[in-house]
Amino acid sequence: MSPKYTKALLAFVILLIVTIPFGLEYYTSQPSFCGSCHIMKKYYATWEKSKHRNIACVECHYAPGQQHTLTAKFKGLSQLFSYLATSGTEVRKKTRIDDSSCSTSNCHPLDEKFNSKKIKFTDKVSYVHKTHFDKTIEGQKLHCSTCHQHRSSSTHFEVPQENCFLCHFKNTGFNEGRGKCVLCHEMTDKPLQKQFENGGGPAGVKPITHKSLKEAGVLCTSCHIELIRGNGDIKEENCLDCHEAGEDLAKAQDKKLMHSAHVAKGEIDCHNCHTPIVHKETEDILEIVRSQCALCHPDHHLYQKALLTGEAVEGVASTPGLMSRVKTNCLACHTKEDTDKKGQKILRGSPEACVACHTKEHNKMLAEWKTTIAKELNFAKESEAKAAQMIARSKGKKQGDEIAEANKALAKGRHFLQIIEYGHGVHNRKYSIMLIDEALNNFDEIIDNFEDE
Missing domain, CATH: 1.20.140.10 (Butyryl-CoA Dehydrogenase, subunit A, domain 3)
Incomplete structure (x- = not known):
């Protein structure tokens, strides 16, 4: 082999050694590579239909500046081992999206415009981020992923209303504190009586509205007690999915510790621990009152x-x-x-x-x-x-x-x-x-x- 040929071959090998890692990194950074894994197929499918389909997985799942670090490489290796070690179709551990991935200048910068913007959450409810950043439950630190979660196979991530209900209604009286109706719903002047619809009604008689009832001191529970059902209790048996019975389980009612260890660190979803609180209308508006004696007889059998x-x-x-x-x-x-x-x-x-x-x-x-x-x-x-x-x-x-x-x-x-x-x-x-x-x-x-x- 001539020296010239040897040098050329050596140069080619060096080029391969240098370029292959970069090529591999580029290839493994593509969403299509993520979607090739059997445990990621349904997540990839929902990503393709989402508003974020033009943003690569690594842009969100690695914090800014982390993608090319050793931490990121080891994180990728752990995902590879999970892929090789399981034949299931579920991701075993909840992914954690760093807040900085969402709040970059190219995405959702946390400026005054973003913080104070009224976002239409439902037909009747608007949402403002700043309000929720300022007011949190004891021990909690809200993250983007506290509310924005992957919950179903139809969407890549969403804001489950059940999370809103848990924070607003857990340990609060009806229409009190963070459970006040007007925090989410507008107090309207719309008449409640049928005869006043479309401007009708007896002359000189004021219609009954939500505002007039509030001014008169009429309790919201008079008509809406059935709208909130459940109390968001802790499901201690679920703790055993991760912890052993005994000392760990004894701490389940320590609200500050539980929130700081699980919610603040973004490890698990609220409903991994809490039973849901339902907030919606029901056809039988009387059964909930009839079946709960203490609502009308608070000292019954005292x-x-x-x-x-x-x-x-x-x-x-x-x-x-x-x-x-x-x-x-x-x-x-x-x-x-x-x-x-x-x-x-x-x-x-x-x-x-x-x-x-x-x-x-x-x-x-x-x-x-x-x-x-x-x-x-x-x-x-x-x-x-x-x-x-x-x-x-x-x-x-x-x-x-x-x-x-x-x-x-x-x-x-x-x-x-x-x-x-x-x-x-x-x-x-x-x-x-x-x-x-x-x-x-x-x-x-x-x-x-x-x-x-």
């Missing part, structure tokens, strides 16, 4: 619970119900199907429930307890009436502070009797008798102090 728990009150020691130790609840005793005075179906307590757990002799226990408590309650009410009568007679004869103290003692005793009467003392016989005794102590003290007046 006295029954007070008796069963038997918490310590002034003058009475803590005395939980006999069956609280084995965590017996209402359904253990209320087994008899019946109807109330309004014809509504209810479950009543029955002696048969006592027998089912205990012995046949317990069949009479419920009736005996009812009789005993009723007798004691009637006796206490006689003392209550006498104490109230004496206070009334002493007006003008006793000092004002003495009468005030007596009324305070009377109210305390009456409250104890109300717990027993309205909560049904059989729920905790021993505690009921103790409450009656303390009520009698209050009434007797009033009678002794005011008897001579």
